[in-house]
Amino acid sequence: MNRKLDTTMNKLIYVDYDEEGVFVYQAFKPETVEIAVKLGTFGKGFGLDRITWIKPSFCWVLRRTKYATKNRMQGIARIKISHEAFLEILNQSVETMWNENLYPNQDNWQTEINKSDVIHQWDPERDVIGKRLNRQAIQIGIRGEVIKKYVSDYIIGVEDVSQLVREIGAVKKKGSSKYPEIPEEKEYAISDELFKKLGCLREDDSSVI
Numbered sequence: 001m002n003r004k005l006d007t008t009m010n011k012l013i014y015v016d017y018d019e020e021g022v023f024v025y026q027a028f029k030p031e032t033v034e035i036a037v038k039l040g041t042f043g044k045g046f047g048l049d050r051i052t053w054i055k056p057s058f059c060w061v062l063r064r065t066k067y068a069t070k071n072r073m074q075g076i077a078r079i080k081i082s083h084e085a086f087l088e089i090l091n092q093s094v095e096t097m098w099n100e101n102l103y104p105n106q107d108n109w110q111t112e113i114n115k116s117d118v119i120h121q122w123d124p125e126r127d128v129i130g131k132r133l134n135r136q137a138i139q140i141g142i143r144g145e146v147i148k149k150y151v152s153d154y155i156i157g158v159e160d161v162s163q164l165v166r167e168i169g170a171v172k173k174k175g176s177s178k179y180p181e182i183p184e185e186k187e188y189a190i191s192d193e194l195f196k197k198l199g200c201l202r203e204d205d206s207s208v209i
Contacts, residue, residue, distance in 0.1 A: 010135035011122050011201040015056035016183040021082045024054040025061045033075035036158040042151050057137035058183050063130045067169025068162045078159040085154035093118040095199050117144035
């Protein structure tokens with residue numbers, strides 16, 4: 001199916017980062033996260049033989065996991081990877097929907113999807129209470145050799161933020177506005193070439209599509 005480009009919402013890379021690297025999130029069973037924290041990377045409970053999705057958006061994870069209460073998603077890992085690793089992953093990625101502005105036909109796009117170890121999609125971004133924002137958040141799926149490098153080389157450290165996520169959920173349930181401090185995500189600078197490859201969109205400049 002031909003992809004209808006959405007020119008009403010920004011598609012930008014927002015992520016929490018510092019000089020050393022960027023932070024992404026994944027949800028698992030609590031014991032998987034506990035082991036990862038101890039090892040500094042993933043071990044038992046983490047599959048290398050299937051695709052795994054990493055999410056730069058903390059608030060998107062809040063909603064997706066129902067504030068760390070959804071079955072097999074009660075453990076929320078905050079993973080730090082290097083800037084070099086993050087860009088290496090993004091540069092290999094192919095969007096999960098055909099964009100005729102990037103690929104001449106669907107067969108060409110499907111070939112790229114099949115041979116790439118990284119895919120991505122854009123989903124509505126959320127705020128801390130789950131309300132939609134006027135931008136979309138990128139979700140990145142990794143597999144094959146990339147997932148092996150992710151575990152062995154890319155990860156700098158792992159933190160368990162499950163309790164923070166549940167605390168935020170409890171505040172939301174009470175209807176209070178006094179939320180714990182959450183990670184600050186900022187637009188991440190990427191090259192014009194990568195911006196186009198990922199299908200990014202800035203609302204005031206549709207020419208980048």
